[in-house]
Amino acid sequence: MEIKKVSSDVKWEEIVGYSRAVKMGNIIEVAGTIAYDQDGKLVGKDDPYEQTKFIIKKAEKALKQLDCSLQNVIRTRMYVTDISQWEEIGKAHREFFKDIKPASTMVEVSKLVTSDTLVEMEFSAICE
Numbered sequence: 001m002e003i004k005k006v007s008s009d010v011k012w013e014e015i016v017g018y019s020r021a022v023k024m025g026n027i028i029e030v031a032g033t034i035a036y037d038q039d040g041k042l043v044g045k046d047d048p049y050e051q052t053k054f055i056i057k058k059a060e061k062a063l064k065q066l067d068c069s070l071q072n073v074i075r076t077r078m079y080v081t082d083i084s085q086w087e088e089i090g091k092a093h094r095e096f097f098k099d100i101k102p103a104s105t106m107v108e109v110s111k112l113v114t115s116d117t118l119v120e121m122e123f124s125a126i127c128e
Helices: 011-017 048-065 083-097
Strands: 003-006 021-024 027-033 073-080 103-108 119-126
Touching: 021 048, 027 048, 048 073, 048 083, 048 119, 073 083, 083 103
Parallel strands: 073 103
Antiparallel strands: 003 021, 021 027, 027 119, 073 119
16 A cells, blocks of 8 residues: 655654655544744744644645645644633634534643644544
8 A cells, every 4th residue: 555745844854753644545644733834933922823723724735735635634633732722722723624523632731842832733634
């Protein structure tokens, strides 16, 4: 079975040794994604809504590179450093997934990879 991989060219992918997304057969897994752009700059400092929107757009780009879309997402996982911000994070999630309605989880964690990272997300999709 062919395996396809895509990168988003952030420094952590090379440092840790992972791909942004991997497709095997019709299954795509998008790795934990945070709101850092290709230049290593945080998008949406102190703003969980903006971070979440950027993360979903970044995942969408990876899915498109694998001939898929957000329409095929069946699961999202959100790791947040402050669960009291759930409404802002949920608002951004809803903007993309209102009609798709994947299974979803949001959990609070004590820390993410940088102190300014408020949200990290993973995505699972089924595509042809």
